[in-house]
Amino acid sequence: MASQRIQERIEEFWRQYTLERSQAVRVSRGMFLVFVFSALLFTWMTFTTRKPWSPLTEAKYLWDVFLPVTLLSAWGLTVKEDKLGRRVQSGGYTVIFQVVTRGVNKEAVLRSVSSVLYWAPKYLRNFQVWVVTEEDADRDFFDSLEARVLYVPRDYSTPMGSRFKTRALHYASRVRVEEGLNRRDVWVYFMDEESVVGEDTVLGIISFVEDQDREVGQGVITYPNFWGRNLLVSYQDSLRVGDDMSRFRLQAKLGKVYLGHHGSHLLVRADVEGKVGWDFGSVRAEDAVFGGSVTAEGYRWGFLQGFLYEQSPFTLQDFLRQRRRWVWGKLDLMRRVRTSRKLKLIHVLDLSLWLLSLPSEVLAILNLVYPTPMPGLIPSLISSFSFATVLYLYWLGHNVNATLAGSKWFPSALLNIALVPVLGGMEALSAWYGLLTYRRSWRIGFEIIRK
Template sequence: MPGSRIKHLLHCCLLITVVVLFELGTGGLRLWGDGPAADLNPWEAYGTPVTILLYLLRLVALLPLPQVIFNFFGLTLYNAFPDGVTLKGSPLLAPFICIRVVTRGDYPQLVRSNVIRNLETCDRVGLENFQIEVVTDKVLRLGPLAPPQQRRLRETVVPSAYRPKSGAMFKARALQYCLEPGVNELTDTDWVVHLDEETLLTENSVRGILNFVLDGKHHFGQGLITYANEEVVNWLTTLADSFRVADDMGKLRLQFNAFHKPLFSWKGSFVVTQVGAERAVSFDNGPDGSVAEDCFFAMRAFEKGYSFGFVEGEMWEKSPFSIRDFVQQRKRWMQGILLAVHSPKIPVRHKLLLAISCYSWVTMPLSTSNVALAALRPIPCPPVMDFLCAFIAAVNLYMYVFGVLKSFSPYRLGVSRFLLCIVGALATVPFNVLIENWAVLWGLVGNKHRFYVVSKEIRPPIVV
């Protein structure tokens, strides 16, 4: 525990140092007089239309402020480097847990190998009352497994003729099929752990899930996912995803630990749900709730007053293997969240922070234009605006550093390679900005009711 606290303290000092240096370097903190544009009259220099546009673009840059504040306090108020998870009760006393993996069935070998690994992880922790359910559009025939493993495995094939009442599609359709009478074998007091087909359990995450369901205070839970474990397929996308690791430990952890509500939504893997609450919320939310079914589900659960908590431990996933998949993934997320934000089924008061976060993403091409415009067309701004803009940039920049600190270990890589990963993560920031802008522009003009599935399987090289 002391070592954990020291790591957290050093991380907080580093975060504050980055913020202060960024504020001083960009003029957000004016300790030595006014800014360079203080004596400029933009109304005379640029004309009224251009000046109004410049100030509007500067205001657009403040849209990420709510989520940046949540990330800042989430990363500082809670220990960012906790020790391993300790069980708070016996696994024998835990309610039944169904680990549900949804797949289209395109990668049977991947699903089989991950199912075996997840079964072995559960056995090492001592989990007894559980099963792994693979929900697939295509028959996989994952057996034969060892008899103890085979009895814990259930394969559910979604019939091609199945149509939910609201017209839900894609993954939402498969998840809703599992809740239908005659298909669902779980009771309302059982629990479901939702995973993607490439998600791997760790012993810490299984202990965290057990603690969460034994505690029973909340209906839904979310945990941390990291992307740099074992073999790294694409270093560029993996380092870019270090931001998502920090987002889990910052914004998501604060909203669930302090408010117990999905103020900014959540993501669809490493989700823990109580069956009765999941059935009441439902995944049958029509086409608009099918592209980012996790986001739509969370907002509906928020509206219905269900409680959320943060689950200890972490799970492992892989970042997209190609730049094309990376862009397609971001585009689908943005389109799905936009559909949720614009849906009349979700009251405005429940999606306000999500909407602000989403539009900070949609307007990213406009906000990033300030980098060039600040040099080409400087304008005098109130000190508080300059301070907040620098604060947003500094925290977002540090999140890439934190993601590397959390995902990689100097003992595993060596100090030199570890430091190189930090530099590499910072070097991917321009790439990530470019990708996000590309995804936004493509997503705004493309079909919003498509579900692109990224490649998940590492294909072995062909030897001739």
């Protein structure tokens, strides 16, 4: 069997993702305060009123534009973390674990399916595993999986002309509608091909369905799989985890998602998915459009406890391709006629801040080479708060990923913080890379990175 041959050479690291390991990492509000107060105290003690005019001095107001984002992050860090316990499914509902793949990264797909088959039967009485792929995929491999495989027909098209992953997602949702599975007692848990579930993932799904009166849930995605394969990329993805544990947790707790969400670690009641669908036309930010549509329909979001375990890109080239695809998706969304003005505005602001991170980074480097005063005490304190908050998010995300990967985190965390100027430059350049290549993006299509 094709899957058995691959199974022999894959590492079953999902077995280590137990409830205890997931609960070993928490937000430390005390450490966050240490970061913030240290930065503010240093700024207060070193601030000088001597301000010979310099364009670099006035340019430092740029650092303060990031304050709204860092305030939201700080607010999110204050949100109480609920305790997750072991329990067996008690209701009559069904959970469908759905993996969407182009069919290229077969080892990743097998890891994903195998992790579900290892953890789900321990606690769920009614569950299914669906794999959605293209008609030309390797049928010997996919037919050997212990899952229901949907092959999207080559000639399948949607009314809005959706392409790539959006097309596959919509096809699967229509299959559920045709089979009468778009019901209130059916839940769809969305995974990417590299997603791996742990014990806490399954327990979080049960807790959400049985304890929360919400229709859609999103949670924290971590990146411990193959952690450190490319140290710079793993370190930069620390910020993604910190962002999930602050801003993303906040908006999920508030019940509405405006700041974007992930396409994986997403739990949706099937009747909601059936009504909203995934037919959004030629847009590569299908998750953002889906989230905006769900919110516009008045459905309520909740926070999905437990982590989903994924991996960072293996190379800097794949890192740039991944980020470029995200930028293309945002630009697709902005150009899409049927997108609400509110959602467009949010993504315009989000992309603008991402693009502004490059001149902000350049300004910081220039300030190291040619130090100039801040334009005032208040702007200086604001930028110090923002900088300290971002540093803590790196610190938090690094500790989560390293702990889950079973690695000693403290020395590595110090290196992660020391490399933030380099990591920030990587992220900033990737945004401009995406912007400047957008005109030819449809010739490139939907890029798939190695996983």
